Amino acid sequence: MRKGEKTRERLMDIAESSVLAKGFSATSIDEIIAEAEITKSGFFYHFKDKNELAQALLERYVERENVLLDDLFKKAADLHDDPLHIFLIGLKLFADLMADMPKGHPGCLVATYCYHERLYDAKVIELNRQAVLNWRNRFSKAFQDICDRYPPRDDVSVEALADMVSNTVEGAIVMSKALKEPKVMVDQILLLRSYIKLLFQPVPG
Amino acid sequence: MRKGEKTRERLMDIAESSVLAKGFSATSIDEIIAEAEITKSGFFYHFKDKNELAQALLERYVERENVLLDDLFKKAADLHDDPLHIFLIGLKLFADLMADMPKGHPGCLVATYCYHERLYDAKVIELNRQAVLNWRNRFSKAFQDICDRYPPRDDVSVEALADMVSNTVEGAIVMSKALKEPKVMVDQILLLRSYIKLLFQPVPG
DNA sequence: TGAATACTTGACTGAAAGTACGGTTTTTCA
DNA sequence: TGAAAAACCGTACTTTCAGTCAAGTATTCA
Known part of the structure; x- marks a missing residue:
């Protein structure tokens, strides 16, 4: 697995558990990147917007x-x-x-x-x-x-x-x-x- | 029924259908008051915050x-x-x-x-x-x-x-x-x- | 070793969420 | 009918959030 995929998976893991606990809209990107210890730009490198994250998660x-x-x-x-x-x-x-x-x-x-x-x-x-x-x-x-x-x-x-x-x-x-x-x-x-x-x-x- | 109760019910009706369609956190107060044709202050007269709305709805x-x-x-x-x-x-x-x-x-x-x-x-x-x-x-x-x-x-x-x-x-x-x-x-x-x-x-x- | 790949820095925007509080109108009921 | 209580308005303010942009750096793999 390439390094990028690993990060992407980690972002998705964090996002998924948050979505299940709080719902999608209460899951903020800021919160995800804080937990993943990555910058916002880093996040948007993997997902062009929140909807793309939603799709990938599903x-x-x-x-x-x-x-x-x-x-x-x-x-x-x-x-x-x-x-x-x-x-x-x-x-x-x-x-x-x-x-x-x-x-x-x-x-x-x-x-x-x-x-x-x-x-x-x-x-x-x-x-x-x-x-x-x-x-x-x-x-x-x-x-x-x-x-x-x-x-x-x-x-x-x-x-x-x-x-x-x-x-x-x-x-x-x-x-x-x-x-x-x-x-x-x-x-x-x-x-x-x-x-x-x-x-x-x-x-x- | 007093007028205040009527307004409160209307606010709750709008909020409930929105919560069911989008979830609680995506249900904005701005949106509720727009549909109810009331001001934000009017809303907070009835519910001290969003959590109180959540409780009343439930x-x-x-x-x-x-x-x-x-x-x-x-x-x-x-x-x-x-x-x-x-x-x-x-x-x-x-x-x-x-x-x-x-x-x-x-x-x-x-x-x-x-x-x-x-x-x-x-x-x-x-x-x-x-x-x-x-x-x-x-x-x-x-x-x-x-x-x-x-x-x-x-x-x-x-x-x-x-x-x-x-x-x-x-x-x-x-x-x-x-x-x-x-x-x-x-x-x-x-x-x-x-x-x-x-x-x-x-x-x- | 060099070109992809995978990020970081940092500054910025526009919209929306929620809070606070004094002021004003509208009901209600005595 | 009139005064108190209830119902609501105006406005200003603080945060947070999604998303953008340009320019640079580190890492990886072929």
């Missing part, structure tokens, strides 16, 4: 999330070959991952961006939308595979089910932040898992 | 939400006297309410506040926490009543179930905002309803 965040999810469900797929069980294992692994974060999930940039719509330009808003559509796509495929093998016990659409996964996580971030109880995230993921089980798993016997 | 929001929920579940209770069915009807009524909002839910102040923790003073943060605890309490009672009559088909806690209601709504606000699809909210509430049904409803026959 792109990096979405990229990382995707890698994490790919990884997680690949691990799950190594442990089983039934689509339903793969998904249930994947959710369990995800819950474990969240349980290992003592301070809980740091927050989702997608959520902060959607609540600050009027702050960003059209491109960033669209990027944000695509990120969520991407999640929908990912989980839709998984649920389609499950539906193909197990008839659901209720009339539900795969898209809505797919959204339910993202929905649970986004909601749980808000809840656990507001309550200061990281545990909420784990509980909610396990409740989602409970639903998937009840919805698809054949009654024993 | 208090009013939580109050209104509680009235709405009281109303909704009272209506549901008028239509049935079984706790499970009351809850299922309540969720359906809530879904209908959301479906009637053409632009979707305007956004939840509790969610924006929890993502901007570092902006508010301790009192406001605690108020926010109490609001969520209040929801937990409300729904916990409902689920306890249901559990007393119907044994759940999975090992779940009433608190986690209660949180799932708020969780679903908070998550759905984020999802529908990011996707620009208000329909997501309705779908997610109905999925929650589906879960409650599968979890508690006895198998027919």
